[in-house]
Amino acid sequence: MELTELSMLELAAKLAAGEVSSVEATRACLARVAQVDGQVKAFLRLDEKGALAAAEASDARRKAGNPASPLDGVPIGLKDIFLTEGVETTCGSRILQGFVPPYDATVVRLLKEAGLPVLGKLNMDEFAMGSSNEGSAYGPTHNPWRLDRTPGGSSGGSAAAVAAREVFGALGTDTGGSIRQPAAFTNLVGLKPTYGRVSRYGVIAYASSLDQVGPMTRTVADTAELLQLIARHDPLDSTSAPTEAPDYRADLESGVRGMRLGVPREYFINGMDPDVESTVREAMKAYERLGATLVDVSLPHTKYALATYYLLAPAEASSNLARYDGVRYGVRAKDARGLREMYGQTRERGFGAEVKRRIMLGTYALSAGYYDAYYVHAQKVRTLIREDFSRAFAQVDAILSPTSPVVAFKLGDKVDDPLAMYLMDVFTLPCNLAGLPGLSLPCGFTKKSMPIGLQILGKPFDEARLLRIARAFEREHDFHRRFAPL
Amino acid sequence: MPLSDFQPVIGLEVHAQLLTKSKIFCGCSTEFGAEPNRNTCPVCLGMPGVLPVLNQRVVEFAVRTGLALGCTIKKTSIWSRKNYFYPDLPKGYQITQYDQPICEWGTLTIDMPEGEKTIRVRRIHMEEDAGKNVHDASVGESLVDLNRAGVPLLEIVSEPDLRSADEAVEYLKALRDVLVYLGVNDGNMEEGSFRCDANVSVMRKGETQYGQRVELKNINSFRFIKQAIEHEIGRHVEVIESGGKIVQETRLWDTQRGETRSMRSKEDAHDYRYFPEPDLPPLHVPEALIDQVVKGLPELPRPKIQRFMSQYGLPAYDAKLLCAERPLADFFEACTQHSKDYKKLSNWFQGELARLLNESGGAVTISTLKFTPAQFAELLTAVEKGTLSNNAAKDVFGEMFRTGKAPEAIIAEKGLAQVSDAGAVEAVVDEVLAKNAGEVEKYRGGKKQIFGFFVGQVMKAMKGKGNPTLVNDLLKKKLGD
Numbered sequence: 001m002e003l004t005e006l007s008m009l010e011l012a013a014k015l016a017a018g019e020v021s022s023v024e025a026t027r028a029c030l031a032r033v034a035q036v037d038g039q040v041k042a043f044l045r046l047d048e049k050g051a052l053a054a055a056e057a058s059d060a061r062r063k064a065g066n067p068a069s070p071l072d073g074v075p076i077g078l079k080d081i082f083l084t085e086g087v088e089t090t091c092g093s094r095i096l097q098g099f100v101p102p103y104d105a106t107v108v109r110l111l112k113e114a115g116l117p118v119l120g121k122l123n124m125d126e127f128a129m130g131s132s133n134e135g136s137a138y139g140p141t142h143n144p145w146r147l148d149r150t151p152g153g154s155s156g157g158s159a160a161a162v163a164a165r166e167v168f169g170a171l172g173t174d175t176g177g178s179i180r181q182p183a184a185f186t187n188l189v190g191l192k193p194t195y196g197r198v199s200r201y202g203v204i205a206y207a208s209s210l211d212q213v214g215p216m217t218r219t220v221a222d223t224a225e226l227l228q229l230i231a232r233h234d235p236l237d238s239t240s241a242p243t244e245a246p247d248y249r250a251d252l253e254s255g256v257r258g259m260r261l262g263v264p265r266e267y268f269i270n271g272m273d274p275d276v277e278s279t280v281r282e283a284m285k286a287y288e289r290l291g292a293t294l295v296d297v298s299l300p301h302t303k304y305a306l307a308t309y310y311l312l313a314p315a316e317a318s319s320n321l322a323r324y325d326g327v328r329y330g331v332r333a334k335d336a337r338g339l340r341e342m343y344g345q346t347r348e349r350g351f352g353a354e355v356k357r358r359i360m361l362g363t364y365a366l367s368a369g370y371y372d373a374y375y376v377h378a379q380k381v382r383t384l385i386r387e388d389f390s391r392a393f394a395q396v397d398a399i400l401s402p403t404s405p406v407v408a409f410k411l412g413d414k415v416d417d418p419l420a421m422y423l424m425d426v427f428t429l430p431c432n433l434a435g436l437p438g439l440s441l442p443c444g445f446t447k448k449s450m451p452i453g454l455q456i457l458g459k460p461f462d463e464a465r466l467l468r469i470a471r472a473f474e475r476e477h478d479f480h481r482r483f484a485p486l
Numbered sequence: 487m488p489l490s491d492f493q494p495v496i497g498l499e500v501h502a503q504l505l506t507k508s509k510i511f512c513g514c515s516t517e518f519g520a521e522p523n524r525n526t527c528p529v530c531l532g533m534p535g536v537l538p539v540l541n542q543r544v545v546e547f548a549v550r551t552g553l554a555l556g557c558t559i560k561k562t563s564i565w566s567r568k569n570y571f572y573p574d575l576p577k578g579y580q581i582t583q584y585d586q587p588i589c590e591w592g593t594l595t596i597d598m599p600e601g602e603k604t605i606r607v608r609r610i611h612m613e614e615d616a617g618k619n620v621h622d623a624s625v626g627e628s629l630v631d632l633n634r635a636g637v638p639l640l641e642i643v644s645e646p647d648l649r650s651a652d653e654a655v656e657y658l659k660a661l662r663d664v665l666v667y668l669g670v671n672d673g674n675m676e677e678g679s680f681r682c683d684a685n686v687s688v689m690r691k692g693e694t695q696y697g698q699r700v701e702l703k704n705i706n707s708f709r710f711i712k713q714a715i716e717h718e719i720g721r722h723v724e725v726i727e728s729g730g731k732i733v734q735e736t737r738l739w740d741t742q743r744g745e746t747r748s749m750r751s752k753e754d755a756h757d758y759r760y761f762p763e764p765d766l767p768p769l770h771v772p773e774a775l776i777d778q779v780v781k782g783l784p785e786l787p788r789p790k791i792q793r794f795m796s797q798y799g800l801p802a803y804d805a806k807l808l809c810a811e812r813p814l815a816d817f818f819e820a821c822t823q824h825s826k827d828y829k830k831l832s833n834w835f836q837g838e839l840a841r842l843l844n845e846s847g848g849a850v851t852i853s854t855l856k857f858t859p860a861q862f863a864e865l866l867t868a869v870e871k872g873t874l875s876n877n878a879a880k881d882v883f884g885e886m887f888r889t890g891k892a893p894e895a896i897i898a899e900k901g902l903a904q905v906s907d908a909g910a911v912e913a914v915v916d917e918v919l920a921k922n923a924g925e926v927e928k929y930r931g932g933k934k935q936i937f938g939f940f941v942g943q944v945m946k947a948m949k950g951k952g953n954p955t956l957v958n959d960l961l962k963k964k965l966g967d
Binding site: 083089091096099101102103105200201202203204205207208209235236237238239315316318319321322323325327328329339343363366367368371375 | 528531532533534535536537538539540567569571573576577578579628630757759760761764765766767
């Protein structure tokens with residue numbers, strides 16, 4: 001087996017045993033990037049020097065018998081939404097071109113402290129708005145499973161880099177499904193933790209009340225291990241949960257015997273890819289064989305989730321993106337005369353079409369005279385959606401569904417149809433509206449060998465159970481062991 | 487133009503900078519006058535990815551102010567974003583409180599010549615200040631200083647209960663006194679830490695419907711507020727009397743020309759697109775905090791003045807002066823522990839103490855006085871008992887003020903003790919009378935007005951240390967009165 005095909009924990013074991021060094025693993029990743037990234041285009045920029053320096057430091061700690069964490073020395077990649085001190089961070093946008101942050105995001109600091117070399121910054125839909133990575137100002141990322149397909153979005157660069165074995169794991173962010181949908185499209189495990197479980201400090205905001213940081217890896221155990229490093233209270237984030245994280249690795253192998261797993265009837269819709277539906281149903285049956293009981297549940301307000309999301313997220317985004325005005329950082333329209341013109345031209349040239357669309361939607365939804373009809377109304381529906389889940393979780397331990405109604409679609413297919421693109425998140429975004437944890441797990445392939453994801457939704461702060469449920473399936477199947485043919 | 491036919495209606499919005507050491511959502515210093523952009527960090531610069539963390543001290547100050555003004559403290563209030571573009575607003579929005587502020591419905595009582603009047607305070611909310619644009623005409627550039635961005639403010643909004651510019655000024659003065667007394671604001675209008683917007687309208691007397699209002703922005707002295715409001719009232723009456731209509735707009739006070747002028751009209755008024763700030767959870771004020779703040783509330787200016795009048799028997803004028811500043815009132819009260827002649831004490835505060843403080847040009851304040859209340863009282867007692875003349879006491883006091891030495895020590899050092907030994911005084915009196923036999927003759931012959939001459943001679947001979955009562959008594963006795 002190639003070094004780069006190892007899981008994070010497998011590599012960690014070899015690092016611990018002294019069979020391989022972090023520098024070797026990092027070089028292997030760099031070689032892999034040189035080999036495949038010309039086709040995949042997952043990386044916006046490499047930090048070769050920084051990664052190798054971190055790897056050397058890690059090897060020295062290992063040698064001294066003093067590793068900083070179980071994953072010390074395992075190379076990873078970061079979505080370009082995470083601020084990295086001294087390394088350009090653009091959030092996939094032209095408007096932040098040349099922006100070199102003066103500080104690290106909390107999660108970046110935690111990973112650095114844990115000794116993980118960061119190979120570089122990964123492509124994404126601009127400001128995390130999109131489901132295909134085609135929204136990046138720097139061009140799309142390609143799906144390693146089939147290069148004419150999208151890797152999903154907005155954390156498509158993170159997904160593609162891990163799936164193409166350019167890094168061992170990555171962090172993404174998930175506002176409406178941006179970790180889970182690309183994970184499903186590229187045969188990865190992707191976890192969106194409970195809102196507040198992982199710090200958002202230093203993570204460029206898209207929609208503050210929905211954004212959450214999470215791991216994207218090749219195995220459930222890797223996700224548990226990576227989550228362990230980043231799930232903690234951060235005094236710099238007022239929405240960060242003040243509770244301590246449990247040991248996510250402890251019950252990983254405990255199985256699902258006796259668990260009640262909900263199957264929401266609203267999550268199998270018209271227009272679903274039949275391969276997706278049959279594969280997901282097959283996975284559900286597997287859980288029955290493993291000793292769980294499937295329970296029919298209803299989430300009646302699911303049909304309003306998409307509309308609710310596309311009012312609330314743009315509303316917050318329109319405000320969050322106001323700071324990109326050309327005054328203090330990033331690009332500025334140089335030839336503008338006067339302040340208003342400078343604002344106008346900077347934002348006109350700096351933002352892409354999807355970002356502008358959402359800023360306009362959000363500005364409209366918050367405008368005097370429309371606020372009550374749109375924003376307030378959407379908040380009320382959001383409460384109803386949250387209550388749907390509470391009622392369901394009174395009966396079941398977790399909920400199973402497809403992650404996406406379709407598998408990775410062709411690049412260019414939905415670019416001109418924003419609404420069709422928005423539908424890609426129809427199964428993932430209710431979980432963000434409710435602030436719940438959600439995980440996508442490889443559960444099979446279409447006849448044409450494209451990966452399919454199973455989504456597992458849980459109660460607030462019940463990540464450990466989601467991981468345990470996912471691991472029970474993973475142990476019995478080898479879908480996750482199949483690699484993109486690249 | 488019959489101004490008297492009209493009734494002005496005024497409401498005030500006061501922005502008071504809170505006396506916290508750090509900003510409202512980050513740990514940066516709030517110090518005034520630092521080098522531009524020195525007191526900044528990624529959070530108050532609005533860098534990508536930053537998040538606000540609330541300074542709990544700001545909440546405490548808001549609760550303190552709310553309780554002092556008799557407001558209801560809301561157990562749960564929320565933060566909102568007020569969205570607008572301006573170079574001095576780093577995030578493109580201001581974090582403020584909107585429809586659910588922390589304090590509501592209080593009152594502030596003011597004293598007007600026709601009696602006291604109670605003005606309703608509609609709300610008090612917390613918010614962050616913006617930065618400052620500096621326009622450098624020499625290079626044609628605008629620069630941004632964000633030292634002030636994120637400095638905590640309280641906005642205190644009155645109901646439109648004020649009916650004249652004088653009432654508005656009284657309200658502002660009373661409000662400022664309360665805030666300074668509470669220790670939440672320094673009351674400094676020049677540095678902008680206490681500033682006000684006024685909403686002004688007029689209606690014909692007897693009407694119940696308020697007229698169209700105009701907002702006067704950011705006025706920074708009591709004098710200008712009075713002038714601006716009066717000018718605006720006159721302008722409204724003029725417009726209405728000549729058949730015109732007042733347009734809703736924001737106006738500025740032009741200090742040069744002594745008039746208000748239009749800044750922006752309703753048409754280009756902002757749509758701030760307020761919505762709840764998703765980066766901050768709802769603010770809960772625990773009962774324990776309210777209890778704690780209540781316990782720490784100082785006596786406020788008005789009740790203190792009342793108490794000074796009743797407890798110390800002081801005239802209103804004295805009580806007001808003594809209560810103008812909290813440290814002054816505190817020092818006065820400390821002195822009353824040692825001296826029971828309150829009126830005399832008060833006179834010394836208004837006379838010598840005020841004079842010396844004034845002469846120090848701010849170098850010495852009540853809080854940095856070198857002598858103690860006990861020493862001050864000791865000095866007054868010495869005068870009372872006749873061991874020190876009034877004039878000598880002023881000398882001693884000056885020395886105490888400068889050095890902080892005990893009055894006793896100064897008196898001894900300078901040999902200022904008054905001579906009250908009857909024998910010693912009598913000897914001098916005899917001497918003086920002997921020396922001025924001619925004058926004694928005249929006095930006895932009926933020229934009583936030269937009595938002062940003898941006193942002066944005795945005092946001169948005694949270098950001013952003779953006990954005046956004793957000198958007087960002995961002179962009268964010897965001169966045969």
